[in-house]
Amino acid sequence: MTRQSKSRPPEFDAAFRAQFAELVRWRRDVRRFRADPVDSTLLERLLALAACAPSVGLSEPWRFVLVESPARRLAIRDNFSQANKAALEGYGSERQARYAKLKLEGLAQAPIHLAVCADETTGQGHGLGRQTMPETIRYSVVAAIQTLWLAARAEGLGLGWISILDPDAVRSALDLPPEWTFIAYLCLGWPEEEHDDPELERHGWQERCEGPVEPLKR
Numbered sequence: 001m002t003r004q005s006k007s008r009p010p011e012f013d014a015a016f017r018a019q020f021a022e023l024v025r026w027r028r029d030v031r032r033f034r035a036d037p038v039d040s041t042l043l044e045r046l047l048a049l050a051a052c053a054p055s056v057g058l059s060e061p062w063r064f065v066l067v068e069s070p071a072r073r074l075a076i077r078d079n080f081s082q083a084n085k086a087a088l089e090g091y092g093s094e095r096q097a098r099y100a101k102l103k104l105e106g107l108a109q110a111p112i113h114l115a116v117c118a119d120e121t122t123g124q125g126h127g128l129g130r131q132t133m134p135e136t137i138r139y140s141v142v143a144a145i146q147t148l149w150l151a152a153r154a155e156g157l158g159l160g161w162i163s164i165l166d167p168d169a170v171r172s173a174l175d176l177p178p179e180w181t182f183i184a185y186l187c188l189g190w191p192e193e194e195h196d197d198p199e200l201e202r203h204g205w206q207e208r209c210e211g212p213v214e215p216l217k218r
């Protein structure tokens with residue numbers, strides 16, 4: 001007999017929907033953090049919510065690594081510095097000057113550092129849905145990160161995703177298992193300032209597209 005859920009589905013009223021829309025708009029990529037600690041029970045609650053994200057074949061492939069070692073954190077900061085320098089040199093003079101003024105990480109201030117990986121060899125889910133598209137394992141991890149991002153914002157926390165890193169150097173610095181694919185390095189903490197617009201837009205790097213997204217029709 002198939003097990004059926006006996007839970008009564010929730011009713012999301014107009015007020016909740018409006019608040020959810022506001023939550024989505026206020027989910028920002030945070031780079032400026034206060035040094036105040038984040039309670040470990042709050043972090044556990046956020047990770048539990050992240051684990052409610054959808055995953056291909058119910059594989060739940062996300063693996064979170066809490067980076068606490070000062071030496072490992074320093075290695076990540078050095079990694080960023082080298083990658084950021086290389087990225088800066090790849091721009092022309094005017095764009096390079098703009099890039100140099102941007103704050104692109106909060107590694108020194110954020111109390112929590114999380115590396116997020118995808119377990120490519122997990123047997124959970126028995127391969128369902130990923131025999132034709134194996135990359136959906138990684139997409140599932142990204143869905144968990146987005147869920148964590150919204151959950152953190154709902155608690156007043158900020159999250160920043162740092163992509164200006166050499167993935168192989170991250171793997172080495174954190175001694176990650178070979179079957180895990182590095183997906184993201186996240187900084188989590190209490191934001192130093194609050195904005196509902198992207199920092200890159202605020203500092204003249206790129207304006208957001210205006211208007212609704214128009215789907216391509218076939």
